[in-house]
Amino acid sequence: MTTTTHPTPGTASEPTAAPRIVVGIDGSEASRAALQWAAGQARLTGARLQVVAAWQFPTYAYTALAPLPSTLDLRTTTEETLRDVIADVLGRSADLDVTHLTKEGDPAHVLLEAAEGADLVVVGSRGHGAFAGLVLGSVSERVAAHARCPVVVVHAPPGP
Numbered sequence: 001m002t003t004t005t006h007p008t009p010g011t012a013s014e015p016t017a018a019p020r021i022v023v024g025i026d027g028s029e030a031s032r033a034a035l036q037w038a039a040g041q042a043r044l045t046g047a048r049l050q051v052v053a054a055w056q057f058p059t060y061a062y063t064a065l066a067p068l069p070s071t072l073d074l075r076t077t078t079e080e081t082l083r084d085v086i087a088d089v090l091g092r093s094a095d096l097d098v099t100h101l102t103k104e105g106d107p108a109h110v111l112l113e114a115a116e117g118a119d120l121v122v123v124g125s126r127g128h129g130a131f132a133g134l135v136l137g138s139v140s141e142r143v144a145a146h147a148r149c150p151v152v153v154v155h156a157p158p159g160p
Contacts, residue, residue, distance in 0.1 A: 024110075034122045049097065121150070
């Protein structure tokens with residue numbers, strides 16, 4: 001674990017844990033941009049980086065009208081996506097202290113839970129617009145509204 005010392009005048013300096021940045025990913029271009037931004041910030045501040053991906057069964061999965069295929073394994077798919085995005089965006093970044101978490105649940109709730117005690121949360125925004133945000137609910141908006149630490153929302157780079 002990396003430690004940083006913050007001496008206080010008149011007292012002995014005690015090591016403190018490195019800051020922690022939590023970043024949510026879902027495989028989208030916006031989440032890749034968020035991971036890239038968070039990695040840059042972690043390098044600048046010496047922070048630990050925790051990459052989080054959440055999965056949950058769609059609500060229609062619980063109805064008899066739209067059964068899910070028996071071969072669907074959202075946990076494995078999410079874990080593979082998480083590993084692939086980390087490898088694609090960060091490569092072999094030996095200069096970063098990176099951990100990751102994959103958890104079942106509502107993405108905003110999982111991110112907020114992971115962000116407890118964090119110094120910063122970074123999320124991507126796909127920019128669906130106001131109407132889609134109202135209908136679908138925006139993870140980035142919910143995290144920004146409820147996080148107990150600063151939140152950075154990174155937009156996907158413009159398309160071709």
